[in-house]
Amino acid sequence: MSLRRIWTALKGAVNEGSEAVADSQSIRILDQELREAKAELKACDENLTKIMAKRKLVESKVQALKADVETYSTHAINASEKGDNALALECAERVTELETQLETERSILDGFLNSETTLKGNITQAKTNVRRMEQQIDQIKATESVQKAQVAVSSRHMGANSKIKTALDSLDRIKNKQEQRAAELEAAEELASEETDSSLDAKLKAAGIKPGGEVSGNDKLAQLLAGREKA
Structure with missing residues (x-):
């Protein structure tokens, strides 16, 4: 292999390693951002609770001022009907003061209601985004774990196949030798x-x-004569 190819292979391995580190770091960053987002949402919920509590107080004050306006308005009318114009005028002036306070408190209440509505919408959207991010992170982690397991199983399988092939080759050699x-x-x-x-x-x-062994001439002559006499 040439030096250029070796260098290319090394660069590829380094890049893959760098990407793996960057990916792992990215997941850790997302986890940290997710934790921070949840903390911010918790703080937002607490702030929303405070705003709602203040809004309720203002609502109570508005209702109390409206009741006072009606009460002193009735007093002014009753005093005027009885001919007590001074008392009627004093009650009317009190009604004017209460209506001014009521207008101010209604303005404050509208501000709280608008802030509460806006904050509720933002928090709801933020919680949706956080849940979506959390789901994606969990899915990425689960997929990463599954793929690592698959790689491990595949590697073991390949290693096992290699070992089995080596063992079978050894058996074949042993059989051939035997x-x-x-x-x-x-x-x-x-x-x-x-x-x-x-x-x-x-x-x-x-x-x-044994037939085929060496036979002497005398033995052979005796065999021939014996055969002639039998004939």
């Missing part, structure tokens, strides 16, 4: 048997016992 050894032993036995048979045949032939 067959070769068996054939050699069989050949050796055949050679030993042939040598034994040859040695025995030679002894028999020399003794004239």
